[in-house]
Amino acid sequence: MNTILVGAQWGDEGKGKIIDVLTEQADYVVRTQGGNNAGHTVYVGPKKYVLHLIPSGILRKKKICVIGNGVVVDPIGLVKEIDTLEKLGTKCDGRLFISETAHLVLPYHREIDAQRETVKGKNKIGTTKRGIGPAYGDKVARVGLRLIDLVNPEVFAEKLKVRIKENNAILKVFGAKPLSYKKVHDEYRAAGDRLKPFVTNTLILLHKAMAKNASILFEGAQGTFLDIDHGTYPYVTSSNTTSGGACTGSGIAPNRMDRVVGVMKAYTTRVGEGPLPTENAEIADMLHGMGREFGATTGRARRCGWFDSVATRHATMVNGIDELAITNLDGLDTLDTVKVCIAYRIGKQKIDYIPNDVAILSKCEPVYVEFPGWKTPTDKVKNWKDLPAKARTYLKAISELTGAKLAIASVGPAREQTMFL
Ligand code: GDP
Ligand code: IMO
Ligand code: MG
Numbered sequence: 001m002n003t004i005l006v007g008a009q010w011g012d013e014g015k016g017k018i019i020d021v022l023t024e025q026a027d028y029v030v031r032t033q034g035g036n037n038a039g040h041t042v043y044v045g046p047k048k049y050v051l052h053l054i055p056s057g058i059l060r061k062k063k064i065c066v067i068g069n070g071v072v073v074d075p076i077g078l079v080k081e082i083d084t085l086e087k088l089g090t091k092c093d094g095r096l097f098i099s100e101t102a103h104l105v106l107p108y109h110r111e112i113d114a115q116r117e118t119v120k121g122k123n124k125i126g127t128t129k130r131g132i133g134p135a136y137g138d139k140v141a142r143v144g145l146r147l148i149d150l151v152n153p154e155v156f157a158e159k160l161k162v163r164i165k166e167n168n169a170i171l172k173v174f175g176a177k178p179l180s181y182k183k184v185h186d187e188y189r190a191a192g193d194r195l196k197p198f199v200t201n202t203l204i205l206l207h208k209a210m211a212k213n214a215s216i217l218f219e220g221a222q223g224t225f226l227d228i229d230h231g232t233y234p235y236v237t238s239s240n241t242t243s244g245g246a247c248t249g250s251g252i253a254p255n256r257m258d259r260v261v262g263v264m265k266a267y268t269t270r271v272g273e274g275p276l277p278t279e280n281a282e283i284a285d286m287l288h289g290m291g292r293e294f295g296a297t298t299g300r301a302r303r304c305g306w307f308d309s310v311a312t313r314h315a316t317m318v319n320g321i322d323e324l325a326i327t328n329l330d331g332l333d334t335l336d337t338v339k340v341c342i343a344y345r346i347g348k349q350k351i352d353y354i355p356n357d358v359a360i361l362s363k364c365e366p367v368y369v370e371f372p373g374w375k376t377p378t379d380k381v382k383n384w385k386d387l388p389a390k391a392r393t394y395l396k397a398i399s400e401l402t403g404a405k406l407a408i409a410s411v412g413p414a415r416e417q418t419m420f421l
Contacts, residue, residue: 007223008262008315010270014327016040026217029057032249033239034221035072039296070249074105075191099202100148108167109134115174126272136238150192203251218246224315235274262321278305309401325408335373341366
């Protein structure tokens with residue numbers, strides 16, 4: 001059984017938690033796109049982990065984790081992540097494999113990312129400043145460096161020299177300081193030596209695993225509306241966050257995939273700029289007041305709003321979502337009334353899809369239906385039938401509006417706060 005798990009909203013849907021739960025039944029967990037812009041939170045008992053590049057499956061012993069070719073890897077960040085996990089008692093040796101064709105994030109990518117944001121001023125994207133856009137830019141422009149280069153000292157030295165020269169010229173245009181070739185080289189080569197044992201041909205590794213009937217879980221990063229093609233461009237990330245990205249980012253063909261699981265919150269959040277039709281200050285204040293919805297990577301307060309079924313229905317269409325995992329139901333436990341957006345109004349027109357022009361999407365007024373709140377804590381509920389009837393009605397309604405089968409409901413960050421339907 002090969003399962004693609006994607007975020008059905010704007011990221012941070014709780015993918016890390018659901019991956020951790022589903023990993024119990026999987027043999028391999030594979031990241032296929034994005035980089036350390038991702039922040040996937042997993043609780044194992046009282047211990048909190050935030051994974052950025054390493055698949056969340058690493059927290060379950062004996063599972064094999066793969067960073068696929070479609071990921072952009074910051075080697076310095078990855079070494080830190082491996083070290084942090086090892087300090088907390090999780091060993092990566094022999095369980096983590098990194099594609100030799102995955103591209104590198106280099107210091108000039110991070111610097112250019114930050115400079116571009118500054119120049120954009122009020123039109124900024126609100127990126128994580130992890131260099132993701134410029135790294136994918138170099139990949140597409142065919143001037144990127146890859147893991148296969150990093151672990152080959154001569155090749156790396158030669159290619160890096162050329163790239164530092166060009167990027168220092170770009171940094172000059174921004175009025176930023178040039179980078180020292182030697183400093184970057186030495187730092188990255190040290191990381192390269194550390195990562196070498198993990199670097200391999202992951203395409204062959206995964207196909208051999210499939211030949212032995214292994215079960216693979218593809219861990220999406222970001223969310224549908226941050227997709228470079230299908231998101232709210234230009235307020236997006238630079239990879240395909242939708243289900244197709246799992247195929248191109250791993251080398252596993254679409255017809256070898258068995259199921260697509262879409263993860264969504266019982267409300268909506270977004271971090272960074274760009275349209276968010278159901279944004280609502282009261283919901284944001286309530287959730288922030290509960291200490292929730294602060295970014296796992298940058299610590300920024302997430303923007304919050306009501307559940308948007310126009311968006312999640314669109315996500316079902318683009319990703320081919322078969323099953324839904326709805327998280328953070330407990331966030332709505334205290335409300336008298338819970339609203340759900342079922343269409344957008346633009347002037348006199350009513351639409352039920354996401355318009356491609358962000359200027360138009362920004363002007364869309366949500367059309368809401370209301371549900372009575374259940375006003376009962378749900379965080380200790382273990383079974384579907386023990387959920388308050390009004391909470392069940394709400395979950396059923398949002399899955400029906402989304403157009404996919406409800407398979408998992410989550411009422412807290414812990415493994416045991418999960419219900420299967
Ligand atoms: P990801 O990027 O999709 O993995 O999501 P993040 O980890 O960035 O953000 C999701 C947040 O919600 C994390 O703090 C999780 O621990 C938390 N979380 C996930 N599911 C639930 C849930 O059902 N209830 C509560 N209270 N928190 C949850
Ligand atoms: P996970 O995997 C939420 C957002 C940034 C910004 C835009 C572009 O944890 O769900 P980038 O640094 O990628 O160029 O930023 O995308 N973004 C995320 N938002 N969750 C994420 O990952 C995100 N990764 C990037 O905030 O708006
Ligand atoms: Mg996150």
